[in-house]
Amino acid sequence: xxxxxxxxxxxxxxxxxxxxxxxxxxxxxxxxxxxxxxxxxxxxxxxxxxxxxxxxxxxxxxxxxxxxxxxxxxxxxxxxxxxxxxxxxxxxxxxxxxxxxxxxxxxxxxxxxxxxxxxxxxxxxxxxxxxxxxxxxxxxxxxxxxxxxxxxxxxxxxxxxxxxxxxxxxxxxxxxxxxxxxxxxxxxxxxxxxxxxxxxxxxxxxxxxxxxxxxxxxxxxxxxxxxxxxxxxxxxxxxxxxxxxxxxxxxxxxxxxxxxxxxxxxxxxxxxxxxxxxxxxxxxxxxxxxxxxxxxxxxxxxxxxxxxxxxxxxxxxxxxxxxxxxxxxxxxxxxxxxxxxxxxxxxxxxxxxxxxxxxxxxxxxxxxxxxxxxxxxxxxxxxxxxxxxxxxxxxxxxxxxxxxxxxxxxxxxxxxxxxxxxxxxxxxxxxxxxxxxxxxxxxxxxxxxxxxxxxxxxxxxxxxxxxxxxxxxxxxxxxxxxxxxxxxxxxxxxxxxxxxxxxxxxxxxxxxxxxxxxxxxxxxxx
Numbered sequence: 001x002x003x004x005x006x007x008x009x010x011x012x013x014x015x016x017x018x019x020x021x022x023x024x025x026x027x028x029x030x031x032x033x034x035x036x037x038x039x040x041x042x043x044x045x046x047x048x049x050x051x052x053x054x055x056x057x058x059x060x061x062x063x064x065x066x067x068x069x070x071x072x073x074x075x076x077x078x079x080x081x082x083x084x085x086x087x088x089x090x091x092x093x094x095x096x097x098x099x100x101x102x103x104x105x106x107x108x109x110x111x112x113x114x115x116x117x118x119x120x121x122x123x124x125x126x127x128x129x130x131x132x133x134x135x136x137x138x139x140x141x142x143x144x145x146x147x148x149x150x151x152x153x154x155x156x157x158x159x160x161x162x163x164x165x166x167x168x169x170x171x172x173x174x175x176x177x178x179x180x181x182x183x184x185x186x187x188x189x190x191x192x193x194x195x196x197x198x199x200x201x202x203x204x205x206x207x208x209x210x211x212x213x214x215x216x217x218x219x220x221x222x223x224x225x226x227x228x229x230x231x232x233x234x235x236x237x238x239x240x241x242x243x244x245x246x247x248x249x250x251x252x253x254x255x256x257x258x259x260x261x262x263x264x265x266x267x268x269x270x271x272x273x274x275x276x277x278x279x280x281x282x283x284x285x286x287x288x289x290x291x292x293x294x295x296x297x298x299x300x301x302x303x304x305x306x307x308x309x310x311x312x313x314x315x316x317x318x319x320x321x322x323x324x325x326x327x328x329x330x331x332x333x334x335x336x337x338x339x340x341x342x343x344x345x346x347x348x349x350x351x352x353x354x355x356x357x358x359x360x361x362x363x364x365x366x367x368x369x370x371x372x373x374x375x376x377x378x379x380x381x382x383x384x385x386x387x388x389x390x391x392x393x394x395x396x397x398x399x400x401x402x403x404x405x406x407x408x409x410x411x412x413x414x415x416x417x418x419x420x421x422x423x424x425x426x427x428x429x430x431x432x433x434x435x436x437x438x439x440x441x442x443x444x445x446x447x448x449x450x451x452x453x454x455x456x457x458x459x460x461x462x463x464x465x466x467x468x469x470x471x472x473x474x475x476x477x478x479x480x481x482x483x484x485x486x487x488x489x490x491x492x493x494x495x496x497x498x499x500x501x502x503x504x505x506x507x508x509x510x511x512x513x514x515x516x517x518x519x520x521x522x523x524x525x526x
Contacts, residue, residue: 251484279305294354304454
């Protein structure tokens, strides 16, 4: 009934609102301040007016509902007094009061950040035909590097200490002797990984491809033309007004960069969703030379990909979403030459392209993590931990105390940790620096063992592991940490939105979760 009354009154009131705002905007040049400030006020008022016009009925119902809740707190005499005061006002004054109240509600609704929900995610599970046991990998290395037995021996030592298992997978083109890393093979791998992950996501969420508003695809080393995002649009015949982005060259931390980009886009596009695809295409980047500093990626990187659905629709997706995004913190050390070159793609003396990893990589990763933590800590840590950290900094800086740098206890801020499975050394270093238990890094170690280093998608295999083990509870906090070339350290904090039960079917861990965790030897026998 109230809604019907408001609908009938809306055509009469909206013109008056327009007149009121036009008068206000015309008076702005008379106000003190810079032209830039007045321009911002004009822009903000115009947006506020548009918002009020679009949501006039809803805003009025909110105001009436609020008054209805407040009214019982007053006595009858007080209400009569208020009523007498209002009867003494002119209709224009009453309407101005109502509009002012509506405007304050509008400003509040427009200024608060929109909640970003992770509805669900899906990971690509490579077929068994792509599996590369240690024996197969070493046999191919011996055949491909006949003239460099020392490089073969070097790879054997790396693989035995890598933390990888016998079930990791490489794309079909790498199984040939010699490998055939051409453009067509790379496209086939991209289609297999990306389309499989998206199909699983659509099945899990019931999302129709036609309903995707924002598409972000990140792949660091394979950047064809047309782009991978265009490939997805063509495959699923997505809308012609979709907002699509393709990120390349940003390393293993590009997945969280994509999440940050999606967060920013969803803040300015209401009633929207975003699909993020994170992967790394191995085929064109498998190094076939002899330089030892470029052979390490061959031993660690494996096939993988993930698709993630984000949404700001709290009324339709908030109740079913698995997680709510709390923070994204990015740290970039590209201004430091050592950090910039510690992960570097270049040619060797024979003209073969590979990725060189510096011996200083772990030290640079540790210092970059320290910077990232300094920004993230105040957002998530309890007050007592923050006080101890500040006291430690003051003591070391101003009183010349020979104290060790205090590392806050992040176990008090998070229940789960997803550390980028970049290699055993990466996980060991972060476990030591953050003083984490073996259980806290279990998801990362098992992901490295089962799937290898899948680059930017490794964080989602780890999150799937925690869910498959049935350890995720409503209210649990998750910290995702990733490192990437450049050099970057990025963090994302998620809050579990509902109880997540073990998946009954599907998922990358479906056929092996009961076998994990497994004991991983320091040195595997090849």
